[in-house]
Amino acid sequence: MFGFVRIGRPATPRPRCALSIEFARPVYIAGVAETALGEVHDQTELSMVALAAREALREAGLRIRDVDGVFVNYMGEQGSVQVGEYLGLEPRYADSSDLGGAAFEAFVHHAMLAVAAGRCEVALIAYASRQRSKRARRVAASGSGTSVYGPDPFHLTEQFMSPYGAPSPIGAFALMAARHMHEYGTTREQLAEVAVAASHWAALNPKAWRQEPLTAEDVLGSRPISDPLHRHDCCLVTDGGGVVVVTHRDRARDARSTPIRVLGAGEGHSYWHVSEARDITRTAGYQAAADAFGMAGVTARDVDVLEPYDAFTINVIMHLEELGFCGPGEGGAFVEGGALRPGGALPSLTSGGGLSYCHPGALGVLLLIEAVRQLRGEAGPRQVPDARIAVAHGVGGISVRSTVVLGVD
Amino acid sequence: MTDTGEGYGDALTRDFWAAAREERLVVQRCASCGHHQFYPRPFCLECEDGEVGWVDAAGTGRVYSLTTVHLKVTPDLEPPYIVALVELDEGPRLLTRLVDEDGSPLVDGVAIGDRVSVAWHDRGEDPPLPIFRRA
Numbered sequence: 001m002f003g004f005v006r007i008g009r010p011a012t013p014r015p016r017c018a019l020s021i022e023f024a025r026p027v028y029i030a031g032v033a034e035t036a037l038g039e040v041h042d043q044t045e046l047s048m049v050a051l052a053a054r055e056a057l058r059e060a061g062l063r064i065r066d067v068d069g070v071f072v073n074y075m076g077e078q079g080s081v082q083v084g085e086y087l088g089l090e091p092r093y094a095d096s097s098d099l100g101g102a103a104f105e106a107f108v109h110h111a112m113l114a115v116a117a118g119r120c121e122v123a124l125i126a127y128a129s130r131q132r133s134k135r136a137r138r139v140a141a142s143g144s145g146t147s148v149y150g151p152d153p154f155h156l157t158e159q160f161m162s163p164y165g166a167p168s169p170i171g172a173f174a175l176m177a178a179r180h181m182h183e184y185g186t187t188r189e190q191l192a193e194v195a196v197a198a199s200h201w202a203a204l205n206p207k208a209w210r211q212e213p214l215t216a217e218d219v220l221g222s223r224p225i226s227d228p229l230h231r232h233d234c235c236l237v238t239d240g241g242g243v244v245v246v247t248h249r250d251r252a253r254d255a256r257s258t259p260i261r262v263l264g265a266g267e268g269h270s271y272w273h274v275s276e277a278r279d280i281t282r283t284a285g286y287q288a289a290a291d292a293f294g295m296a297g298v299t300a301r302d303v304d305v306l307e308p309y310d311a312f313t314i315n316v317i318m319h320l321e322e323l324g325f326c327g328p329g330e331g332g333a334f335v336e337g338g339a340l341r342p343g344g345a346l347p348s349l350t351s352g353g354g355l356s357y358c359h360p361g362a363l364g365v366l367l368l369i370e371a372v373r374q375l376r377g378e379a380g381p382r383q384v385p386d387a388r389i390a391v392a393h394g395v396g397g398i399s400v401r402s403t404v405v406l407g408v409d
Numbered sequence: 410m411t412d413t414g415e416g417y418g419d420a421l422t423r424d425f426w427a428a429a430r431e432e433r434l435v436v437q438r439c440a441s442c443g444h445h446q447f448y449p450r451p452f453c454l455e456c457e458d459g460e461v462g463w464v465d466a467a468g469t470g471r472v473y474s475l476t477t478v479h480l481k482v483t484p485d486l487e488p489p490y491i492v493a494l495v496e497l498d499e500g501p502r503l504l505t506r507l508v509d510e511d512g513s514p515l516v517d518g519v520a521i522g523d524r525v526s527v528a529w530h531d532r533g534e535d536p537p538l539p540i541f542r543r544a
């Protein structure tokens with residue numbers, strides 16, 4: 001049994017977070033690995049996950065057979081069961097919660113609690129997609145009326161959303177962007193700066209899909225998709241994925257690289273249909289960030305590296321507000337002058353992000369991998385000097401947000 | 410094309426679509442607290458009890474946000490067109506499409522905050538779809 005030893009960080013104000021993990025053992029990300037990225041023709045999603053799982057577990061000093069917790073999304077019906085079987089696992093803790101692309105930061109949250117409480121020892125968080133090679137990402141009308149019984153013509157989404165022809169998901173983010181611009185004076189130039197910053201980071205990452213930096217003119221002049229969002233305000237469509245291993249200190253003792261402490265995590269969601277947003281410029285990201293920072297006992301001021309979920313440029317502007325790097329409505333002004341770029345005040349999107357590095361349908365797992373590598377000092381030409389605390393902030397569907405705060409011991 | 414063989418919509422929305430066939434925009438109103446809600450639920454989300462019933466909305470409201478879509482999304486809609494969130498004067502918000510006074514597709518000349526009123530987009534056998542035009 002694991003004793004309830006107090007191992008918490010020094011006492012700091014925890015304004016909104018009733019949950020304390022001080023009763024339990026500290027939790028680490030001990031191994032990470034990307035799957036093959038870009039266009040993958042010689043693997044399946046399951047074999048991609050298997051290869052990345054073996055690599056990430058080796059890095060953690062563990063083997064596949066050590067895994068007793070499986071956390072996956074988008075790996076088919078009962079995804080944890082399918083991935084578990086493929087790897088020959090019989091986990092005692094499993095989670096296939098569909099929180100969209102935000103599932104992976106939420107999985108760190110869930111795995112942290114499960115490992116801390118002793119419900120599992122070695123948690124595997126995994127994802128792979130071949131959406132590009134399969135050309136699976138067609139433009140869909142907003143939402144999905146598909147249920148486990150097949151398409152439902154009278155799903156609420158099919159009755160009240162799809163007939164209007166809003167492209168999904170970009171239509172909802174375009175509505176957010178338009179309202180944000182109306183309320184706060186955010187400009188297309190500010191949105192474009194997010195894409196430019198991401199492309200400057202990508203130029204430092206040999207694995208990035210886009211190697212040539214974009215200019216503001218490139219972004220502003222790209223073709224409109226769902227106004228005010230244009231082509232270069234939108235993420236790439238690539239294959240890819242990754243694996244993250246969450247465990248506790250004792251099981252990470254043979255790790256080949258520095259285990260990175262999970263300091264805090266949080267999540268939230270507030271609507272499925274964009275019409276149900278109370279305030280379309282505020283998301284559950286405020287909730288997720290408050291819980292994650294509260295648990296970690298740090299604030300935005302302490303963050304050295306930010307990995308925001310840049311499916312669309314507007315997301316990043318709003319993430320800066322949700323996470324408290326600036327006030328509500330101030331995200332546009334924050335990015336001006338290159339704050340997110342290499343050498344900027346808040347190095348962000350350091351892999352090149354979904355906009356320029358890789359966006360395999362769900363980006364969340366890749367944000368965690370990049371944050372871990374930055375904190376270990378493994379990021380090569382794009383390394384942020386002296387990075388001690390990093391944040392990955394996930395987006396799922398439209399309103400799901402999940403935040404993970406990571407730190408070097 | 411029904412879930413129970415009794416007309417368009419589901420058990421809770423059937424009356425909404427029946428009213429739409431008469432070009433009436435209806436929303437739920439709570440008899441206890443007066444809260445309006447849409448889409449329909451089996452009770453009032455504001456007070457969690459109360460009898461909710463359908464009432465005619467004024468059919469007027471303001472544009473809360475909008476986007477011009479430049480992508481072919483559905484076979485029967487030729488881009489560009491404007492998709493908008495409209496906040497009804499009763500409170501609920503609808504995702505919808507904006508058209509000009511004469512019913513032709515709008516591509517510009519409308520902004521957040523503009524007044525709009527309901528119009529109906531004919532869909533043949535299916536009930537007409539509430540869309541909005543500049544008031």
Ligand SMILES: [Zn+2]
Nearest residue numbers: 439442453456
């Ligand atoms: Zn009520």
